[in-house]
Amino acid sequence: MTANLKRGASTENDKKPKKAKQNIGSDSESELSDVPDEPQQPPQVEQVTQVKQESPSNLKHASDVTPKVENTNGLEISSDLVNLKEIENNKVSNDQDLNTSTVSPKKPSKSNKPSDDSDFDEKPKARSSRRSTSAKKEKKENVTDDEKKTPKKTPKNSSQPPNQTPNGDVKDEGDEEDDYKWWAEQGGFGDGTERWSTLEHNGVFFPPEYIPLPKQVKMKYDGKLVELSNEAEEVAGFYAAVLGSDHAADETFNKNFFQDFQSVLRDYPPLDGTKIKDFEKCDFSPIREHLDIEKEKKKAMTKDEKKRTKEQRDEIENPFTHCLLDGRKEKVGNFRIEPPSLFRGRGAHPKKGKLKLRIKPEQITINIGKDAKIPDAPPGTNWGSVQHDNTVTWLATWKENINGAYKYVYLAPGSTLKGQSDMSKFEKSRELKHYIGNVRESYEADLQNKVMFDRQRATAAYLVDRLALRAGNEKGEDEADTVGCCSLRCEHVMLRPPNLVTFDFLGKDSVRFYQEDIKVDPQVFKNLRIFKKEPKGPQDPIFDRIHTTVLNNYFRGFMKGLSAKVFRTYNASITFQEELKQTPNEGTVAEKLLSFNRANRNVAILCNHQKNVSKSHDATMDKMGDRLKALKYQRRKLRQMLAQVADDKKVYKDHPSFKDEESDLEDEWMDAHEENERDKEVERQKKKFERDNEKLRNEDQKEMKPEDLGERLQEVEEKWKTVTKERRAGKPDVGKKNQTQLTTAMQKMEDRLEAFRVNASNKDEVKDVSLGTSKINYIDPRITVAWCKAYEVPVEKVFAKTLLTKFTWAMETSPDWKF
DNA sequence: GCAGGCGACTCAGAAAACTCAAT
DNA sequence: AATTGAGTTTTCTGAGTCGCCTG
Structure with missing residues (x-):
């Protein structure tokens, strides 16, 4: 059994904890008065928590992990000046770029692959001029009558059609989208809710219809072959595909699957009248064998055959891979509609194994520019609805049948839209460094507040800041039981005097967060002891007076847009920058890369990013x-x-x-x-x-x-x-x-x-740590680029192709740039 | 005024696909 | 030179966050 060690077992507390008891105890002073009023603890400047990890290999760097960077207001000014200058310079050079590239004869196309000839290439296109912030525009309007949503907000204004460059030139090569250096322009987005002016696309790509198995391939029931309907056979095939995996050994998964399978069987009974009543008597292995053979066949294809198949596939997908946004050709991310399958919920998800249904065009809402041609739904079908909302960034959406969650088709991470959001995310967390001193001062003072509400809020803020915990929204009964800061329960926190705390809980994706004997501020220790006090039991929430909204409202009071997640980004980036500062600028590139990866690893540990140890490790x-x-x-x-x-x-x-x-x-x-x-x-x-x-x-x-x-x-x-x-x-x-x-x-x-x-x-140390997540989402790429330049390490050594594309906006960062 | 849930977005590890070095 | 298999990159889609709206 490859029991996932990382994930907490679902066993022990199978019962879901009761919902948060509100206001256990009272807000009276007496409640808090058992805290000997410590002679004003000076807010400890160095509350360096000793982070001890479960695995011994982590011990070494444990204490380095906690961010120690204090408010650096004064010190950072100079670097900010440098920055402004830099931006200024970029601006100039980029403006030149713009001019030359629009005026000069068109560049030879980088590639002449047919796949680049999307429909969009025929249309005139121009680099969009920056969105004007003052124009006015209309709200989205639905084309179909079954409009279900009302506009949430009235986007401010609009801009003129951007399909032309200032000088009237028309951009004619679709794959030049990279030329648009939005990051060099002033303002950026964010002062309005409008995200684009024009949007054209061809809709979404649907997975192929189900192809029934060859006649002789059948599942067995009670040892006998069964003649399934196509509908049921498809579902049986989904299960055959997970045979041998951990899922097939999971009780919940099997129970849910069988329930849904039986319901399909009721609607589409076996043609030979077999009554399928008992999961144990089902044998899907003949289907599995067939699938394996097909896989082998595919693998055994010659290089040429594989290439041809790929080309054919690319050909039919081609119309959907790109869209035209503000006149620029941009890559679409997940343009393929998710095919039906069995829901693979993580951890102890109560719905794992349920049948995820095929999505029909009628369930899909298309979002597209007002003047754009509405793409055809597949022959004989219609879109559920079509809308023109330029305050959102998705091209299509549908509601998924397991949890009723919305799914969206977005642009690719390398697109302008995503890049802008990404950059503004880092700019926001970068701004936090000017406020972090205030924030810390405030919550440190509140740790001793007489009001329970304030004290809990301060303690939660401390954990979010010092331990990089997620906010921890409430979760429902029909989801896996995982927690974050605000949803921590008494059973997740163990206290050992004088001020050592052990955390043990399942976080996002049911990844275990386990840190033993972390040294915390003595007041935090006292608070946690109070919050855990009788009559609370193990299943009761630590923070019974607050929730994520309270915490985020508090943070927002310090800085516009500040919320719990910003602390993760801030601490990750600042930690990374500090770690890189220590790396020696000598030796081979390989040695430098090693220290780079070590810094990356420390950030990943800070954020508790884990992965399964590979079987072959x-x-x-x-x-x-x-x-x-x-x-x-x-x-x-x-x-x-x-x-x-x-x-x-x-x-x-x-x-x-x-x-x-x-x-x-x-x-x-x-x-x-x-x-x-x-x-x-x-x-x-x-x-x-x-x-x-x-x-x-x-x-x-x-x-x-x-x-x-x-x-x-x-x-x-x-x-x-x-x-x-x-x-x-x-x-x-x-x-x-x-x-x-x-x-x-x-x-x-x-x-x-x-x-x-x-x-x-190094390899051993990193075996269960996932470096990618922090590199992709938490570390400001400009830190990396600046380091690469200063240390003469080619940036391609640390960013693979997709990351280079995703981070184009950061590539011009100068070597002395500071987060 | 606030709980609850909706909607849109970011972030997450697993799995699939690809690459590259060893044989 | 072809194969293979380990390591790396990309894709996939589930799981969070958080602001806003509604009653």
Whole structure:
């Protein structure tokens, strides 16, 4: 069983805790009066929490993780000035860019792949001029009569049609969308609710209709083949696909699946009259085998066939991959409608395994520009509705049948729209550094407030800030039982005097948050003790007076747009920047990357971003251990060679470590290693012999005789015998090598060994930490770009292609930029 | 005035797809 | 040179956050 260690087991408390009891106890002073009124604790400047992680490997960096950056108002001014200048400069150069690119003859298209010829390329397009903030515009209006939503707000104004460049030129190459440097323009978005002026697209891509299985492929019930209806067969196939996974071993998953399967069977009964009543008697393996065979077939296709299939697929998807937004061609993200399947809820989701239905065009609402052509729904169908709301960024939406949640089709992360949001997110969290001092001062003072409400709010704020907890909205009975700050329950927090707190709970995605004996502000400790006090039980909420809205309203009082999640971004970015500051600007790129990744890792730990340890991890580590020993073996040889020729003792004075013997290198292992190496060489010789003979045959020359091979092999045997003998005697043959050569070789070997060790331990340390999430969502990319420039590390080494696209807006950051 | 839920967006790890190095 | 398999990147879609509206 590959029980997911990371996720908390669903077992223990299967009963959902009761809903938050409101106002347990009273707000009276007496309630709080058991707190000996501490002689004003000066707000501890350094409330460095000792973060201890579950895994020992995390211990080392634990205390570095907690953000320690204090309000830096004064200090940062200079860097901000630099910044302004920089922006100014960019602006100028970009304006030039704009002019030249619109006036100059069109650039040759970067690519002439057919897939770039979307419908949109035929339309005239122009770079949009910046959205004007003052014009007025109309509210969205639905085309169909079944309008269900009313506009929430009246977007302010509108701008002139942007399909033309200022000089009237028309942009004609669709794949030049990258040229638009929105980040270099003033203002940006955010002062209005309007997100675009014109929007054209072709709708969404639907998954193919269900293709029934071949006649002979059938599930079995009670040992007998069953003739399922196509409808039921499709659902059976969904289950067959999860056979062998953790899902198929999950009771809830199976129960939910079977319930929905039976309901489909009621509507579309088996053609042979079989009554399917018992899940245990169902055998989906014949379908699974068929699916596996199909998969194999696909894998076995030749390169050409695969390429062709891909091209065909691209061809039919092509109309949906891009849209025209404010006249620019932009990539759409999830243009494929989610195919039907079994709902794969995470953790102990009560609805996991339920049937996720196929989405019909009638369920979809299309959002598109007012003057744009409304895309055709698939033949014989209609869209549910069409609207023209430019205060939102989605192109299509539908309601999903499991949780009744809305799903949206958005632009890709590399698009202008997403880029703007992303940048403004980081700008907002960057602004927090000017307010963080106030915020901390305020909640630290309130930790001793006589009013329970205020004290809880302050304590929650402390946890959000210092531990990077999520806000923790209330959740329903029909969701997995996970919590965040405001929804923490007594059972999640253990106290150990004088001021150590252990947190153990399931957070987002049912990822376990476990930190033992964190040192907190003594007042926070006292507060938590009070909040946990009788009559509260383990299932009762710690923070019974507050919820996320209260907390966020409080934060908003300090700074526009400040909410709990901003602290995560702020702390992640600031931590990363501080960590990078420590990295040495010397050594190879590989070494620099290693320290970069270490900084990244510390941020990931701060945010509790985890991943499953890969199945092959242990094997990989074993292999690395072997390769390490092989290196040590070579070092041993070098060391003993050097010992034979080192006539002056200066070598050892300069390099005292050259005398050290290799640890952990047993004779047995070396025996086996040499045998191994010998066998490998024998194999190589045999193969070479074959190859050589083949060549000779082809050239019509006489082949070598088997005896020739025997002779060669004999030599190999002899050679290794000698090696073993010399090694056992501790006197390997030095040959013609002199002391200088050996010293250099030894030094190189030492370096290699060290690099290898660092690499291996790094790999082990990072086995259960997911670096991607923080890199993608929390760390301001400008920190990374600035570091790369200052340290002369190519930015492609740290950002893969999609991230480079996503972060184009950050690529011009100067090396001295500060978050 | 506020609880509750709606709607739109960001953030999250798993899984699929791809790449690249070792054989 | 082709294969394979481990590692990396991209895709997928579920799970959060948070502001706003409604009653």
